[in-house]
Amino acid sequence: xxxxxxxxxxxxxxxxxDGGPVKIGFSTDIPxxxxxxxxxxxxxIDLIHSIPGTVDDEAAFHARFAHxxxxxxxxxxxxELLEFLSPFMEVVDL
Numbered sequence: 001x002x003x004x005x006x007x008x009x010x011x012x013x014x015x016x017x018d019g020g021p022v023k024i025g026f027s028t029d030i031p032x033x034x035x036x037x038x039x040x041x042x043x044x045i046d047l048i049h050s051i052p053g054t055v056d057d058e059a060a061f062h063a064r065f066a067h068x069x070x071x072x073x074x075x076x077x078x079x080e081l082l083e084f085l086s087p088f089m090e091v092v093d094l
Contacts, residue, residue, distance in 0.1 A: 010054060012053060013057050016046065017048050023037070023074050026054070065081050
């Protein structure tokens with residue numbers, strides 16, 4: 001498979017959260033990807049939202065929220081990113 005074909009492979013752009021920053025990533029198997037991320041994280045990782053897309057779509061979200069980038073694919077959960085993801089957050093009454 002060529003590099004261009006890999007970039008167009010269909011999967012999902014996902015937004016996961018551990019109570020702090022949000023990771024914006026791409027996967028063809030989100031549950032497997034979250035399980036892999038969870039092994040390196042002391043806090044539970046939750047899927048906030050996923051959108052059908054490609055690696056190029058993931059890159060577009062990285063560019064859109066670049067001003068909130070903390071490191072790699074991790075972004076501060078505030079401002080425009082918080083506004084974008086708020087409709088997908090589960091409301092829990094305690």
